Each structure stands twice: as structure tokens, then as C-alpha cells.
Amino acid sequence: MEFVFSSLTYLLLIVLTAVLLFLIRDELKTKPVDDVVNMGLVDAPAPKAWPIIGHLYLMARYKVPYRVFDEIMADLGSVFRMDLGSVPCVVVNGLNNIREVIMIKGDHFDSRPSFRRFNQLFKGDKNNSLAFCDWSQLQKTRRELLRAHTFPNATSNMYARLDKCLKTELTEITDTIDGMADTGCVDLKNILLHSCANVFMSYFCSTRFSRTYGRFREFIRNFDDVFYEVNMGSPCDFLPGLTPLYSWHFRKIRAWSSKIREFMETEIFNARKAAWTPGTKPVDFVDNLLDAAMQPDRDDRFDLDTGLFSLEDIIGGHSAITNFIVKTLGFLVDRPDVQRRIQEEADAVIRASGSIGLADRPHMPYTEAVVYESLRLIASPIVPHLANRDTSVDGVRIPKGTTVFLNNYSLHMSTELWTNPEHYSPERFINAEGRLEKPEYFIPFSGGKRSCMGYKLVQLLSFCTIGTLLSKYTLMPVEDVSYAVPKGNLALPFVTFPFRIRPRSLKKQ
């Protein structure tokens, strides 16, 4: 997550803080940290706070705000308080403390903070969202309905279905690129967004759209803008007083999501709803949603409206995966040696079975290590938790309503856990026997009851797509283009770095 300060907000903050600084200059001289012991618990220590903006001034200093967490941790220990504007937060660092939040005391921390900006995306109510809602029976139902689809096991029909959908779209990608007259500067992100959206559309909804269909193009653009938006922090999340400055921005956000909803309703949901007949064997996720929503006397408030929201939300996963894949390709573009090793693995699989499919995962440990290594460098804690009762972490008191940031930036980047953490090296995930090995402290998708619902899809789609692309092409930089991959954040702008693509042929053994 990156904090974007629009120039206006920034100016306002600077003026505001300069005035405050002047007014309170005596107060700023170190305040003693309050560590009164009470029932064995201590209050969270905090750095010096400024009135109104609290500790926000610390966040504005860094491109990757999580770096500031590491610095404060060195002073105050691994659980500390940080008031971001009017929002009381704590930052929890270190594997054991993070486990305490997501696993051991998962029930105490299963809510999410409410940011007005995110409410805009879900008809004014974050509870309509899979990722930003509080925990409830409804969320339990939604996660259970999704499980068979987002975590298909290797023997299920869903797994075979996903494999088929994926192969169709991968062929479509290579046909599109092969049909291009000029491959000197290709907008791969755009091509991959459409294909990945179609994998999701065909897998979850049994339909696909042409990449030349205008409404589909607009739908994809809107989704990618939303994904970028939710990956960015904004001062208005923490300073509700700034909200009037954001009314134009909020209107824009609402327009994106209402157009997405309109597409889903008119192109997919309405027809499926009309055709629904009770007792038919469900084939895709839409069938499961309709079956659940039409059940009378539900006690979890699951209905057609929440069904449609869940469907949209999960289809939006295509943007997360595409952004992740394009970032990974950005890492590979000036690493021909890494591309070559992926190509060797891909060639061997294709010689044996003709194409790369889900079942080839065990044969492509290096390509999977590339996925892990990219996750290590890219991933950032995008979804904060919220304490739903008075509780504690590592003996530090956490009052009800506190927003909890899990800082795994250090889990991914500390020199104590990784050799040369700044260095891109998939080999670190390959053990002496040449097999994939993941250290236990590497949890890019988190864990527990609010863990990522899409991580298996990320893994499956990423290695197949990257392997297939590199088996057919070598990627090269376009002159004068920067391939600096933003770290600590999953999103790329809609228009991002293009690639020079050179076709290659399968190496004979």
C-alpha cells in the first residue's frame, strides 16, 4: 500500500502541521511512554504524536510507508501504537505476533476498519465486500460457497474446468501476439488483463467476451482503476475532515463500481437469474450463488444482491493476478538468465505433454520459485484487521476498535531472515534437491479466518501464464522505458511498461 497525497492535501497538511508545530513546540519535547502495568498488560508505546494528524506525518516521509514501521520498531519494540489522524492503530511486527493476531486470537481480530473511501465502492456499505466487511455469518457463508471454486483440488471437476478455461485463454494470448505486425513495443498488461478476465468469466460464469467488445474493454479498465485505488492509502481515510476535498474523487469511484455492477447484471446475472430452475446440478459459481440466494428462510441474510456483490468481487481478482504477473515480467525483462531457466523448464514440459497445464506444477519448481520471489518483493499488507473487543498482543493492550496493521515488510525484507533481501533471486526458494522450499515465515497471503481467498488461483494462473509466455517468446526491454517495479504494493497503473517480444522456438533436447 502506498500513500498518495494529492498536491492540495499535501499543501494543506504542511500548512496545518507548521501552525500546530509552532503552537505546541514545548509539548513536542519527549513525552514519557505510558507503560502502566495493569493485569499484566502494558499500553502500547508510541512515538511523539501531533494533534489532529497524530502520526500521519511519519508516513508522509516514505515512499514505502512500511519502512517507517521498521524504524519505529527499533526504538519501541514490536507492537506499538500509531494514531493515523483520528484512527487509533497499532502496528504488529514479527512472525509470532502476527500469528497471535491472525491465528491464535483470530476471533478477536476478524473485523476490518471502515474507510469511507471503500464504502463508496460497495453501495455505501463495506459489509457488501468480501475483503473489507466485518466478520459475520454472511461472510462465513460466502467463504464456504467460494471454497470449492477458488481452492479446487486436483481430483475435482472444478480443477479440470479451470485447466480447460486457462488453456483456451493462453492460446488466445499467443494467437494475439503472433498476429501482431510489430512486436517492438507491446502493451502486455492490456492483453493479459483481457485474457485473465476471460479465464475468470469462463470459469466462474461460463461465458467469455471478445477483446474487441467495447463494453468489456470499459469494464476491464474500470476494474483495474478500482484495484489501483484500493491498493493506495489516502489521507482522507484517516482525516474525515478532509472528506469535502474528495467529493469529486468519491464520485469517480462510485461511477467505476456502478458501471462494473451494471455490466455484471446486464451481461451475465439477469439472464442467469431468469433461467434458474431449482434442483438442477450446479456447474459454475453463479449456479451456487443462485441456489443459495433462492433458499427460503436463510438466517445469514444471503440474497441475490449479496450474491451479485460476491460475484463481482471475485471476478475482480483477475486484475490482482494480471498486475502481479506483469510486475513479475518487469523483474524478468532485464534478467535473461532467469528467463532462460524458466524456458528450459517450460520446454521440457511441452516436449512431454504438448502444453503447460495445472498438473505440470510439480515439474516447474523454478517457475514457481520466480512467483514466490516476486511475491516476496511486491507483497504488502493491503487489508488491515480491527480488534472487535479489548484484547492484547504480546502482552500489549489493544483496545476494542483499534486498527491493526500487520507489518510483514520485515518478514520479507529483513537481513536476519534472508541473504541479500534486496536482490532478486528465485534460487533462494530452491533446496539442495532442486525442489521448491518455502520458509515458514513467508506468508504473503496471510493466514487464519480472513486469509486470502484467491491465493491458489494466483499460484496456478501465474506459473502457467509465465511459463507459456516464455516458452514462446523472450522478453526484452524497450529502449528508454523504466522497469522499476513498485514494491510494497500490488498495483500498477493501467498504462504501464511495454515489452519488446522476440519469438523463439522450442529447443530440441
Ligand code: HEM
Ligand atoms: C498476488 C496476488 C494476491 C496477494 C499477494 C493477495 C494477498 C492477500 C492478503 C495478504 C489478504 C489479507 C489477509 C488478511 O487480512 O489477513 C488478502 C485477502 C483477500 N484476498 Fe487476496 N491476494 C492476491 C490475489 C487475490 C485474488 C486473485 C483474489 C480473488 C480471486 C483474492 C481474494 C481475496 C479476498 C476475497 C480476500 C479477503 C478475505 C477476507 O477478508 O475474508 N486475492 N489477499
Ligand SMILES: *[C@@H]1O[C@H](CO)[C@@H](O)[C@H](O)[C@H]1NC(C)=O
Ligand atoms: C457490518 O456487519 C457487522 C457484523 O454483522 C455489523 O456489526 C456492522 O454494524 C455492519 N456494518 C454496517 C455499516 O452495516
Ligand SMILES: *[C@@H]1O[C@H](CO)[C@@H](O)[C@H](O)[C@H]1NC(C)=O
Ligand atoms: C476434492 O473435491 C471434490 C469435489 O469438490 C470432493 O468431493 C473431494 O472430497 C475432494 N478431495 C479431497 C482430497 O479433498
Ligand SMILES: *[C@@H]1O[C@H](CO)[C@@H](O)[C@H](O)[C@H]1NC(C)=O
Ligand atoms: C504479508 O504480506 C502480504 C503481501 O505482502 C499481505 O497482503 C499480507 O497481509 C501479509 N501477511 C501478514 C500475515 O501480515
